[in-house]
Amino acid sequence: MTDIPRVVRIAGALTEVAPLPGAALHEIVRVGDRGLLGEVIRVRGQTATVQVFEETIGLALEEPVRVTGAPLEVDLGPGLLGSVLDGIGRPLERLAALQGDFLAAGADAPTLDPDRRWPFTPSLQAGADVGPGDVLGTVPDRNGEHRILVPPGVSGRLAELKAGDWTVLDPVGRLEDGTELRLAHRWPVRVPRPVAAWRTGARPFVTGQRVFDFLFPVAEGGSVAVPGGFGTGKTVIEQSLAKYAEADIVVYVGCGERGNEMADVLTEFPELVDPRTGRTLMDRAVLVVNTSNMPVAAREASVYLGLTIAEYYRDQGFRVALMADSLSRWAEALREIGSRLREMPGEEGYPTGLGSRLGKMCERAGRALVPGRPEREGAVTFISALSPPGGDLSEPVTQAAGRVVAALWALDAGLAHQRQFPAVDWETSWSLQAEGVAPWFAQHVGEDWPALRREVLTLLQRDRELREVAGLVGPDALEDADRLVLESARLARECLLGQSAYDAADASSPLAKTRAMAALLVRMLEGGRAALAAGRELGALDLTRARRALVALRDGPPAQFEETVAAARAEVEASLRQAGGAT
């Protein structure tokens, strides 16, 4: 009796287990009579501290603990797409079939359906020498085709590879040394999957949101933090990116967020059809869901699960967008566990290792030459929402993230209150990759793109200064040239940077449209300046007319884009001619 490991203490999500000699950190154990999934996070002598990924209420002292010897792993293979997993990789539909409408602890459900058969077409033959990442063949999946890879760390000469209908558990092939190959393989979620070489991306991650594409673009493979207080529209942004960003695969991690929001995602994703492929967003998405009332330790694990799945599709050669909403909840889960461990806390109670863990996490994003043949590149772009307390960006999680990400898209409550959406504060937001991707925009969208961007940024900056002055002396006391700046900046905010996620015609903005709107705005500003320089008064400029043209362009049907641009341009030119500003 005494040498069977048993529960000796239970405090929230943490249990202590003794005796557990030889326990390794991050080893998975099964806790209690119901076999709750737990992970060893501290070992002291014969006693191990275990964080439990399931609800611990009802767990009793002395219940037995079983050792598994393996770390927290996930099955990677066909059938992931379209599934909704909990933080430790169990499909929620399967849990619902087992347990009904409400979740209970102690259920076992494999990530991949063990019974489903997949028609496998090999692309290699017996006798071939294979190494990690080599494409063995394909099976059809919801996104088109799923590439079956030689798992990392495996190499040798193929003794056998069989076409046919196989489950993910069946051996489909064998190496000469006897290693069996299957459609799926397991991978520990806390370990980054290896790459052959990291690549710097010159190609932007195109979001369809003008304020990001135009002002703060990131490269494919970049990592972005999106901090914003509650009600600033983080979730709407994350969802818009999932829907419209240019990515082959979307992995969406709802980490400690609202259940109703996930219901929203689950209603919308299957209805959103990509006109190019005729497939729905759900056909190329994997959702990881750990709502705020689900166990806190699983919340911590959910982000690693999402990263691992994203890397797996990167390794197949896809461009993956990984959204995490929100990393602050992940950090809080760390804090909660840390405080139960009675660790000496760092800033605001967060564990001192917060920054390094966050850094390692963001480093798993990137564009890479992935291992294996045929040679291919893949990318994971990582967009994480942050929920700073009180909207205060000086808090530890936002600060730690700011040190490791490539771009920061800061959301502002003041803009949200004015219903300026996306409520991106262009004063505090930044992108380290804007210069790096500028040549791509110049080449693929328009040569004037970098110049337009500079012009609009300068306008916004000047507007901010002038508004401070106007706040003191009143806008009427400003000169006409300054009032033109105020008016133009207002147009920039309302039309160019503002974009309604609920407006079917404008929810996603193609790059050509973004450029056309920016060009029109800048033309209006320059023409206005010329008119003023020629001695006209601001009142002579029919800005309302120009504004209407911009609005028409913003709200116009995407199918008649060319006509709308031409009409809008003609309107602006006409209004400038009328004011005598045409040059």
Added chain:
Amino acid sequence: MIHPARTYLGAAGAAGPLLFLEGTRRAVLGEVATVRCAGAPPRRGQVIEAGEDLTVVQVLEETIGLGPEAARVTLTGDPAAGTVGPDLLGRVLSGAGAPLDGLPAPVGAGRRPLQGAPMNPVRRRKPADFIETGISAIDGLNTLVRGQKLPIFSGSGLPGLALAARVVAGARTPRGEPFAVVFVGIGVTQRETDEFLRGFAGTEAMARSVFYLNRTADPTIERILAPRFALTQAEYLAFERGMHVLVVMADLTQYCEALREIGAAREEIPGRRGYPGYLYTDLATLFERAGVLRDGTGSVTQLPILTMPDDDITHPIPDLTGYITEGQIVLSREMHRQVVDPPVDVLPSLSRLMSAGIGAQTSPAHRRWADQLYASYAQGRDARATAAIVGEAGLPPEDRRALAFADRFEREFIHQGPARRTIAETLEQGWRLLESLPREDLRRIPDATWAERRTAREAAP
């Protein structure tokens, strides 16, 4: 799992609401304990931490006069549970479910664990059914839908509870389905609860309501359990009886303070402003119990009320609440002072689920209409701030118009006094205000919407 009852003589220590036991066998996390002391009625408690060396029992009743050495503590093996049933409707109960109305304890239809279980997210239905509350600031600009959790951020001396009472009295379900109200008072004063109850006494509404009252003078620890009793009953009515349940919870600030008190007694490392680091997770276990099931007929809608300490919306309690709930209705002291009733500041207020509830169910132009009201009002408020420095005469004409609009908006749209407005009346009121502005100021209203409005107006008598 069935665990037998075990009784221990003498506890190792006590601190505040906590009792510490040594050498407990097979203690179960969350099990109910009974604490007996000579000369006092038995007290109830719950195991909140189990350990072979030390087990912590949280005692529900006052611990004054509780001597740990002489206490007889029974660990019952039962999970904390509450009686639920249709016969609880019309009753007034304590925060621990005991009758306060002089009637015998309700028999109920069964007992359910207070903890509740998380709804499987794939079994949730997206909340989309419009609830007409009769209040313009809510129906028009911060629409409430079934299954939503929409808190009222109040301040001390502001009528948060009164607003909730009006919502309860005025709420209409779209198709007249079975409807119930569960009210839980958490550390609320006698005066406030009496006022709230008075609105119900003898009405038909009383018969479809159940009240759980933990008053300011009642034991602090009961505040932790009271909302869970209420939500357990609400879930029963909604998901086992198919009713639409509106849960009013006041005051969440008192709840959070009770949590902080326990955290301090356990000598936990505190998070922001002394509140436990798990405050977010704990609040989520209450708020996330709102929702609608995909295959069910009932729903749980929550209207929690909290007091922002020092009117500070960045205080951890409103802050963490706002991150979990689907929006917030923020009350303004300044508007209250100017006798705007209800004193709702719509700029920081928000309903995240509004888009799903409006449109087909209210008016196709609702979204544009609301955006324009917001934009014009926000511009007017900015102008008001500028005017305070440079004077109204220093404002450009459009800002002057927006300022006049903002004044009228507060007096004629937000302020409605005791009257109930239908959604049609709310929309009409808003349109009339918008029409006081020239067309070029209404930039959020597209031409098509504007034309429709003109036609509709000319067609009206």
